[in-house]
Amino acid sequence: xxQRGLTFGSAGNISxxxxxxxxxxxxxxxxxxLDPARLAHLGPDGQLLExxxxxxxxxxxxxxxxxxxxxxxxxxxxxxxxxAVSCLADLDPDDVLPPITxxxxxxxxxxxxxxxxxxxxxxxAEAVRPLVGRHHAVLLANHGPVVAGTSLTAAAGAIEELExxxxxxxxxxxxxxxxxxxxxxxxxxxxxx
Ligand SMILES: [Zn+2]
Numbered sequence: 001x002x003q004r005g006l007t008f009g010s011a012g013n014i015s016x017x018x019x020x021x022x023x024x025x026x027x028x029x030x031x032x033x034l035d036p037a038r039l040a041h042l043g044p045d046g047q048l049l050e051x052x053x054x055x056x057x058x059x060x061x062x063x064x065x066x067x068x069x070x071x072x073x074x075x076x077x078x079x080x081x082x083x084a085v086s087c088l089a090d091l092d093p094d095d096v097l098p099p100i101t102x103x104x105x106x107x108x109x110x111x112x113x114x115x116x117x118x119x120x121x122x123x124x125a126e127a128v129r130p131l132v133g134r135h136h137a138v139l140l141a142n143h144g145p146v147v148a149g150t151s152l153t154a155a156a157g158a159i160e161e162l163e164x165x166x167x168x169x170x171x172x173x174x175x176x177x178x179x180x181x182x183x184x185x186x187x188x189x190x191x192x193x
Contacts, residue, residue, distance in 0.1 A: 001077065001156065002032035006163060011078040013055035016152055017065060020044060024061060026052035056120050063125045064148045067132030071148035073155040078144040081166035086113070086139050096139050097162075097169055098179040105185055106192045107161040108137050108147075116141040137162060 001007050001014075012031050015024040021043040025034060029052070040054035046062060048054065055061075061074045085096060093113040099105045112131050117124040124140065131138050137147040137158060145162050149155025180188075 024054040073152035104165040
C-alpha cells in the first residue's frame with residue numbers, strides 16, 4: 001500500500017485478527033518501513049503483549065472487529081482521493097459514492113459517512129459502532145476510510161477499490177454521469193452478495 005502511494009508519512013494502519021487477539025501496525029511508523037518483529041501484538045482485551053505500542057487509532061479497529069464477527073483484517077488509510085471526497089459538502093451520509101462501477105458495488109457496496117471527530121476521540125468509535133453491523137466499509141468525514149475484510153487481501157483490495165472509485169468520482173465532477181441503475185446494482189448483490 002505504501003508503494004502504491006495509498007499512504008504517506010506515518011499515516012494509515014493495518015490489523016489482523018489472531019486466535020488470541022490482534023496484530024496491529026505500531027504508532028508513528030511508516031507503512032513502508034514496517035518491521036515484522038515490532039508489530040504490536042494485542043491480547044483479547046486490547047492489552048499490549050509484545051512489540052511496539054499500537055497505532056493511536058487502535059480503537060477504530062477494535063470497534064470494527066466487535067461489530068463484525070467475520071472480519072479477519074481491518075485497513076485504515078488517509079488515501080488522498082478518499083479523503084478529498086470525505087471533505088466535500090452535501091454528501092449523502094447514508095451512501096457517499098454512487099455505484100459507478102460493478103467492482104465498487106461488489107467490493108465496497110454502500111459507504112456511510114461518519115461525522116467528524118478529532119483523531120483519537122472515543123466519540124469517533126461510538127459514531128462508527130452502529131454502522132459496522134451493516135457495513136464493512138465506512139468513510140470518516142475529513143479523515144479517511146476504514147475497511148474490514150474476511151482476509152487481509154480482501155480488506156486491502158476493497159480499500160484500494162474505494163480509493164480508485166473516489167478518484168473516478170472526482171474526475172467525473174462536472175460531467176453528466178450514468179451510474180449503474182438500481183436493477184443493475186441489485187443483480188450484482190444477488191450474484192456476488
Ligand atoms: Zn486516521
